[in-house]
Amino acid sequence: MNTPTVPERLALDTLPPSARRVYLELLRYGPLPRTQLAERLGLSAASLTRVTAPLVEAELMLQGTPVPSEVGRPAIPLSVNLASFALIGVSITHESLVAIVTDARANVLDSRTAHLTDLRPAAVLREAGNLIGELRDSLAEAHPALPIAGVGVNIGAQIDGGRVVREAPFLGWENVRAADRLEELTGLPVLIVHDLTSLAEAENWFGAGLEASRFIVVTVGIGTGFALVMDGCVITDENTGFGTITDGIRGPEWPDLSGATELSAEESAKAARKVGRLVGTAAAFTMPQAVVISGEGARFLAGNEEELDAGIAEIRHVSASGLDIQLREHNFAFWARGAATAAIQWFLGVSEGAAR
Numbered sequence: 001m002n003t004p005t006v007p008e009r010l011a012l013d014t015l016p017p018s019a020r021r022v023y024l025e026l027l028r029y030g031p032l033p034r035t036q037l038a039e040r041l042g043l044s045a046a047s048l049t050r051v052t053a054p055l056v057e058a059e060l061m062l063q064g065t066p067v068p069s070e071v072g073r074p075a076i077p078l079s080v081n082l083a084s085f086a087l088i089g090v091s092i093t094h095e096s097l098v099a100i101v102t103d104a105r106a107n108v109l110d111s112r113t114a115h116l117t118d119l120r121p122a123a124v125l126r127e128a129g130n131l132i133g134e135l136r137d138s139l140a141e142a143h144p145a146l147p148i149a150g151v152g153v154n155i156g157a158q159i160d161g162g163r164v165v166r167e168a169p170f171l172g173w174e175n176v177r178a179a180d181r182l183e184e185l186t187g188l189p190v191l192i193v194h195d196l197t198s199l200a201e202a203e204n205w206f207g208a209g210l211e212a213s214r215f216i217v218v219t220v221g222i223g224t225g226f227a228l229v230m231d232g233c234v235i236t237d238e239n240t241g242f243g244t245i246t247d248g249i250r251g252p253e254w255p256d257l258s259g260a261t262e263l264s265a266e267e268s269a270k271a272a273r274k275v276g277r278l279v280g281t282a283a284a285f286t287m288p289q290a291v292v293i294s295g296e297g298a299r300f301l302a303g304n305e306e307e308l309d310a311g312i313a314e315i316r317h318v319s320a321s322g323l324d325i326q327l328r329e330h331n332f333a334f335w336a337r338g339a340a341t342a343a344i345q346w347f348l349g350v351s352e353g354a355a356r
Contacts, residue, residue, distance in 0.1 A: 018047065028205050028206065063077075100333055106344060154339040193339060199227070199338040207326075209232060222296060275293070279308070291325050298329070
């Protein structure tokens with residue numbers, strides 16, 4: 001098994017806890033003045049200087065231009081050097097492959113897409129290897145000094161140890177050693193992750209999780225997915241990847257939200273109300289601060305927010321506070337960004353999904 005090697009410059013698991021906290025805070029929340037950063041982390045100014053000095057010296061962290069302040073010394077912003085390393089994220093579905101290359105904060109730098117006609121593992125992984133190679137070449141031309149730390153691949157499947165696809169119903173795969181094969185093809189370290197889990201991780205690190213410590217992610221499309229984030233952690237267990245939102249939970253006459261056929265305005269409104277009832281049911285048990293809705297069917301909800309809210313209201317207590325509903329535009333580059341985020345966490349040694 002390959003392991004990311006770029007962290008000879010950045011291995012957070014070898015840094016003191018305070019240095020790890022500083023780096024991750026800046027990575028997730030962006031540039032912050034020293035005074036604000038110290039306050040957020042409960043560090044003294046002297047401790048922050050001591051912690052950040054080696055990171056700035058190693059160019060893993062950047063010190064910005066002082067900003068004049070009305071009171072006291074000028075504010076000196078700190079930020080993570082997003083050009084320290086790059087990641088590749090790949091989303092595999094039964095129809096297509098989408099591969100992206102991102103910086104250290106999962107900002108997309110380049111992308112490639114391929115339509116799939118042969119779903120056999122060898123064919124799909126070979127095509128994935130080709131896209132990864134194209135991205136690596138284009139990155140080397142545009143940013144010669146930016147190393148690729150690793151590859152994250154997400155699939156709607158049960159995954160064993162970030163290495164083996166145990167069961168992928170939409171692809172018809174069973175017991176495929178996908179990480180091994182992609183590492184042979186690319187020479188890069190590869191992590192395989194469940195698609196919805198990685199999407200929730202991306203929201204946790206760079207989306208809804210920046211404001212909410214407890215939220216849910218609901219996807220509607222070919223299937224219906226659910227992920228729960230509590231105290232900043234995506235909840236997973238041995239059932240992750242089964243698709244636990246079944247017909248029994250969705251209820252009768254669940255609409256076709258796969259996008260295979262267009263829904264009329266009336267059908268979209270009815271679908272929004274049914275999705276609202278599902279969201280309301282999930283919220284009644286998890287009490288989230290926010291709800292993220294994505295998937296192929298999310299576009300049918302746009303413009304039908306009132307019906308969505310009405311469906312939620314049918315389930316929740318009349319006195320319950322409103323939910324912060326966040327609709328995400330669906331595209332598979334969005335899902336591939338989840339795979340890249342999982343790879344970032346793996347590379348930084350803070351992933352719970354797979355051992356480094």
